[in-house]
Amino acid sequence: MLKPRMIEEKMLILLRQGKISKWFSGIGQEAISVGVTKAMQEDEYILPMHRNLGVFTSRNIPLYRLFSQWQGKASGFTKGRDRSFHFGTQEYKIVGMISHLGPQLGVADGIALAHKLKNEKKLSAVFTGEGGTSEGDFHEALNIAAVWDLPVLFCIENNGYGLSTPTIEQYRCKDLADRGPGYGIESHIIDGNNIIEVFEKISELAQSIRNEPRPILIEFKTFRMRGHEEASGTKYVPEELMEEWGDKDPIINFENYLLQEGILNEEKIKGFRKSIKKEIDENLHKAFSENIIESDTSQEIADVYETYDHQEIISKSNKENIRFVDAISQALKQSLERHYDLVFMGQDIADYGGVFKITEGFMGEFGKDRVRNTPICESAVVGTAMGLSIKGMKAMVEMQFSDFVSSGFNPIVNYLAKVKYRWDQKADVVIRMPCGGGVGAGPFHSQTNEAWFTKVPGLKVIYPAFPYDAKGLLNTAFNDPNPVLFFEHKALYRSVRQDVPVDYYTLPFGKSSRIKEGEQISIITYGAGVHWALDTLEEMNFAGADLLDLRSLQPLDLEGICASVNKTGKAIILTEDSLAGSFASEIAALISEHCFESLDAPVLRVGSLETPIPFAQTLEREYLPKERFKNKLQELIEY
Incomplete structure (x- = not known):
């Protein structure tokens, strides 16, 4: 706990000197980050927020890399493309947040789903603040985790304020932990300033989740001792509240306890501080000495998409005259057969076979693990798909109608589209978009909304007109490790026929x-x-x-x-x-x-x-x- 505290104290000095651009302080909340991380296994993913420096230091990330990240240097994790804690690293099993907060909760679901499908006795832990619990993504992610019994530890850091808005203006339940039972989720309240309580309780719960996969909601009671970020200050906080929580400082109290118990003495503590200060100074020097990052336009553009060398597969099989909808169904089935790590998710796609009956019979052939009905929560489902990709799997999300993608818009354009460019993580996700008019479906089931996405770097957008193209291009979409929005015009489903090879084949993107x-x-x-x-x-x-x-x-x-x-x-x-x-x-x-x-x-x-x-x-x-x-x-x- 001392290490992230001392780093923060140094960062606040550098901020005032203009040597870093911004800082979100976690001073007073170190026990949560450190306690949770130490209770987790090193190969279990943690999805932190911007006050969880203790997660990164407890995973032993070299400090010069953290400092370089905050300086926008090349030795950081995003090549200068994002700041502070907006990054992930597969090496240390950390998946950073985006500023929209909520989507990472769904991503934790996806990582946990992958653990469950692979029969790994692992869990994921995801952080949010009390303010973030008002977002729809929070409720969607909890619901999915509950319905699917996903091994996720949802950690709410209730630190009293969302920027300047106190909890009384954020929610009206007595405790945020009360929301767990509403979703059928076990929940607990933990003193977030007591490192022993945090570590012991989380260790116990984590082992329980590994043995019996399920989500658990934790509300950590703590306090934010500094502003939302340093520029906002704390003038809106009553002085007596600051004093009350100042007396509960997790480091001071734990230090006093260790001294009283004879576990530490003043000399050892001085030694810790001296060693940490030396480490901070040496790594700061290394980060400051690194050259300012130079822009390489060709590299910037190249890094928007995961490298993909299309392998054109030509079918030599007989052809059959089929409808557009049959071509889509064949591609889905043959891609499931080809990619054993591919998971389908969507409303009513399992037993019912989807509203257009495209996946009819799939569940019986491939099982309910791989062909999954979802609750009506598009945003968290897209996040879940992203989590599967982080674990090296593939995912398909069917938007029942392309119109409904507006409910999942944020994670598509801000997470899937940007994640490769930001920290070199692929988003191996296909989103199917039944679209278009001419069928008398009205304003909410007829849009053709491809232009919402063609302007977003990082997404691929495919829109076939014939069965032959639909099958070959959809097969390619599942091979391509980048996020693909695949538009399927509903009016063509059963009105257009063509001779199409029976066997598997692919067609290249970008060719008219x-x-x-x-x-x-x-x-x-x-x-x-x-x-x-x-x-x-x-x-x-x-x-x-x-x-x-x-x-x-x-x-x-x-x-x-x-x-x-x-x-x-x-x-x-x-x-x-x-x-x-x-x-x-x-x-x-x-x-x-x-x-x-x-x-x-x-x-x-x-x-x-x-x-x-x-x-x-x-x-x-x-x-x-x-x-x-x-x-x-x-x-x-x-x-």
């Missing part, structure tokens, strides 16, 4: 498909738009179109787009999305930038109306862009 060859106009589209374009060309009896099905939006086949537009000199982009902020707008901008000298006409875009998607058939027909596409195409032909 030329559906029709022409010299007059480039039509660039994807998803249902491909079929609308084909219908329109047949209806107009127009043979001059070079029709490009993108299939892959991120990565994008810019070379294929430019080759088509440079050939024809005219381009029209068709999307089911509304145009403002759409991916069609991005393509139009790229064409203007890269193909300007070849253009003989303005680049046209056609999309849906700037309204939510209506339910009534007549309204939806007018909302969707198919008829407007015909008029715009004629306009471009005549230009």
Whole structure:
């Protein structure tokens, strides 16, 4: 406990000197971090917060690496890309937080699920503050852990304040531990300033969890002796409260106890302090001496995605004429057979087979461990998928409808997308997105929301239009170690058929498909738009179109787009999305930038109306862009 305290005291001096940018103090809370970490086995994952320096020092991370991290130096854990405790390290089995706090609770679920599936007698421990318990992720993660009996130790550090907001304004239950029984979870209250109580009780509970996998909720009663971060101060805290908790300082009291018991003497304590000070000074010198990190643009971009060398597998089997939905189902089944560490998660996907019956029969063949029904909690399920990836497994999450991804948006764009760039951890997760209109499903079951994700570095976005592409690209998605959002248009599920190889095969990302060859106009589209374009060309009896099905939006086949537009000199982009902020707008901008000298006409875009998607058939027909596409195409032909 003395080591993180002395580091903090030094950091506060450096902060005032302008040598570090920010500091979140855990002074007064060291007993929790140290006690929990020492009660854990070294290969069990801990997911700390920004007041848990004792977790890092108790795992014996070299101090110069911690100091370099806080300096934004290369010897840190994020290559200068993130600060303070926003990092993880597989070497020391620590998974750092993101500023949104809640998602790491779901990640702990995923790590624990992997322990359980691998029959490892291990647990994960995750920290949150009393303020974080108000977030939806907290409740979702507790519920998943309870339903699945996951070996997770949920640790709440109740230190009295969320920034300046006292607990009386945060929640109204007497104790946060009271929330455990509501989820069917065992809970305990521990004096977080008593190192002996923390260590003994957590050691006992951890061993119990290893023997009988289940979640346990712990509320540590403690206090935050300094500001939320140093700039915020503590003027809002009553002085008598500071004095009361000052008397409960975990280090002073434990030190006095050890002296009284004759376990330590003043000389030994002085020796500890001298040794720790020397270690701090030497490691600070090493960190300060390290050169300031230089930006390498090519390396920065390269580190956004996990390296993946696509291996194209060509099927030599017979073909069968199947529907789009059958192609998706075949890819899922064959990928489960190929990847023994792949786990499927989603609402109603097990016994029921999913609302579209795509996974029907899977549970019987692959078992309920690998094909798992989830509670309705998209955010924590995405976090669970991330936890499985941290443990070296693969995960698929089915969003029952792509519209519902908004409830899991944060962990996708802020955790999955950024984790490789931040601390070199892959997010081996596929998220299936049944999407699109034309089926009379109204505003909450019909969106095509790919543009929410195409702008987020770190995500891959795939959107096939045909069964053959759907199967091959989905197989590739499970091979690719990066997070992939796989859009499946619901209206195509049972309306489009194609001859598709029976056996397993893959197709590369980032390669468009030329559906029709022409010299007059480039039509660039994807998803249902491909079929609308084909219908329109047949209806107009127009043979001059070079029709490009993108299939892959991120990565994008810019070379294929430019080759088509440079050939024809005219381009029209068709999307089911509304145009403002759409991916069609991005393509139009790229064409203007890269193909300007070849253009003989303005680049046209056609999309849906700037309204939510209506339910009534007549309204939806007018909302969707198919008829407007015909008029715009004629306009471009005549230009």
